Amino acid sequence: MAALLIVVLAGAELAMFPPMAVTESRELVIEATPKEILDVLFDLESLPQWSSIHRNVEILERDDQGRPTKSRQEVKIVGVGDEQVLNYSVHDDGVSWTLVSAKQQRAQQGRYTLTPDGDSTRVRFDLTVDLLVPLPGFLVRRGAKGVMDTATRGLRDRVLAVKGRAG
Template sequence: MAIKETREVVIEASPEEILDVVADFESMPEWSSAHQSAEILERNAAGRPTKVKMKVKAAGITDDQVIAYTWGDNVVSWSLISSGQQRSQDASYTLVPDGDATLVKFQLSVDPVVPVPGFILKRAIKGTVDSGTDGLRKRVLQLKKGK
């Protein structure tokens, strides 16, 4: 059974600055506690990653995943290609500019292979969504401050 979660966060940055942080998969383990490593396997003509292999750990479960990314204007979405622990994973960031800030809409749908107790699954999803919103916001602002 797929678990779906949606969250919004406002980041005081442009959509381009936010998407640049999302695209920097090699540094993702620095700001996303679930990500232990990431390796870009393929890029599109614009240089954005389109296929990424990563090792993630959530709620004590480690997984090697390969994810396909699709980039558009103010949006990035991804789908699971392979995983030992999930049947499917689909997610996206949709960015809505608002003056000097951007509303980031994060949507996630995960279908685990192994039956996981509800409270553990909820904790894992919460951690993933926290990293994907609050962690992303902190990283973007940290990089803006360092400019």
């Protein structure tokens, strides 16, 4: 999930600036129901199959409906690796997460908001990451693009692939 979870969104354009939080957002339409999308988002163990950022995901806790509420993830993007623990919250219109601990990040908040749109669903992905150390601007831009692409287009591709297998 997004968890997509993101080691590279440093808050500095140049390494000489202090780190700060960076926020990115993106929207897209997926030809699937909100439930079909949530099923993919809750299948955290499959993230390494469709997200090049994720190396390993372990579910630490689940709610009474079997949805993940806490996970440990090994991620790597633009050469920077991290191990992060995330807490998840389920909302009427999607899912969000917050960082519990990490080696490279001070904070992280992410959210997928799902809005039915006819036979499809409008998906908004919001992510704020605050790294502990600054990175050069070109790495920040490259990492941010990769994260947002995986979190949106990668999600869409995975949802449609899973939906195709179920149909």
